[in-house]
Each structure stands twice: as structure tokens, then as C-alpha cells.
Amino acid sequence: MSPKRDPDRSALALFADELRAAREMAGLSRDELAGQLNYSASLVAMVEGLHRVPQADFAARCDVVLGTPGTFARLQKRLRVLPFTASFRPFAAYEEAATSLRSFEHSHVLGLLQTAEYARAVLSIRANASPDDVEDTVAARLARQAILDRDHPPMLWAVIDEAVLHREVGGPKVMHEQLLHLAAMSARPNIALQVIPYSAGAHVGLEGAFVIADFDDAPPVAFLATGGEGQTIEEPSMVATIAFSFDRLRTEALPRKASRDLIIKMAEERWTT
Secondary structure, eight states: OOOOOOTTOOHHHHHHHHHHHHHHHTTOOHHHHHHHHTSOHHHHHHHHTTSSOOOHHHHHHHHHHHTOTTHHHHHHHHGGGOOOOTTTHHHHHHHHHOSEEEEEESSSOOGGGOOHHHHHHHHTTSTTOOHHHHHHHHHHHHHHGGGGSSSSOOEEEEEEETHHHHSOSSOHHHHHHHHHHHHHHHTSTTEEEEEEOGGGOSOGGGGOOEEEEEOSSSOOEEEEOOSSSOEEEOOHHHHHHHHHHHHHHHHHSOOHHHHHHHHHHHHHHTSOO
């Protein structure tokens, strides 16, 4: 049996609570703290609001500015070992070390590009998930996204089915913000996001979602999402088959700009409240 946790005390919530308390004790506003950290006030607000996972540099600067030697650095380390499902845990290390990632999703936004609210709506439907469990898994999902913000992020090539843009997850406001976030992320030079339109009809991706992690000095590894929890695939011939499926899906998808235009159109026309 896992140890009992206090309500809302996930690793991410603990970091946010301690940051807010230390900032207020120091008599600093968010703008003032941001100026001393040399980060934006919006980032400080997002960390305190559980909308952004702090990185190691942010935590280290907090310790210096707020006079808390090592405190925020230790809390930030806890975010690196947040809970993953047993089946995904082996692949999490591959994802973090990958130089490029190729992903396909047919039912919802891929985890690396989910907003906190969208992730919370997706993860809250899991059977027997307590509020604490949900918050911990949301924090784990957000922590994974830090790889896209590091100095040398992996290349991410994501293909999604148009159904992802139509399926309501968390309500219209959550969908609106999620799609705008997708559009913004797709403009990054290291991210290519393409949408397979309904007009493409049936395609091989309808059999299931997957992601392939590529490396400079090692064979690629894949993760298959299943009706259960998923499976990490290392066998070369199976990974090659999955990679071939990804290439086929790319041929069915709209170009990057047309995909971004469709995402923005859906956000503004379908999900504006």
C-alpha cells in the first residue's frame, strides 16, 4: 500500500506552495522576484499556478534570491522521479535521452504538448484515481515536457488525427486553450506538427498511438499505447515496422502550415465560449 499523502501535496504543488511562501516572506511581488531571477513574471505566475514545471536553473536561482540554500534545488529533483505507470516507466528514460521523437496520436493530444488542464481532464478518468493520484500524474506529465525547453531540445515530429481537434476534453475553454497551445508549439523550429484530415479516410494509425525515440549512437526504441497501459518495444524489426507506419501516416497528413491553420480555425470556431 502506498503511503498516505496530504491533499494537494504533489511534488509540483509543494514546489509552488514553497515558492509562494518564500516570496511572500521576502516581501516580493511576482514581478520583483522575476526581475531578480532574470525570468519573466508570467513564468513565475505559471509555476505558482501549477501550469509550468520549473527547471533546474530556475530552482537554483530561487535558492540564491530567496536565501534558501538547496531547498528549491531538492524540490526540483523530486519532479524528475514523479510517478509513471509501470509500463511507461522504462520508456520515460528513452524519451528524456532521445535526440528526436516521432509520435502519432489518434484520440487525444500527445502528452508532451498537453496543457495542465487538458492533462488533468484526460488523467482524471482513470479507474480508482484519487485526487492526489491525478495531481501527481499531471505533474509527472508536465515534468516530461521540460525536455522541449532545454538548451538543446529533441526534434519532435508529431502527427495527430483530426478527431483529436473535435473530441471535447475538459470543456470548451480547456479545448480552446489546448489548441492555441498546440498552434504555438508547432511554430517552434524543433517541432513539426501535422494533422491527418477526416478526408484521408481510414489509415494505419487507427490501430493505435505510438512514439519512437531516436538516438545518435543507439538503435531507436518505440512505445505502443494499448488498451491497457502500453508497451516499450526494443526489437529492431518491430521498431522498423512502427517507423514505416509513421512514414505512411506523414503522407496522409496536411503540410505543417495547413495543419496549424486548421488547429487555429478549430480553436476559434468550434471551441470559443
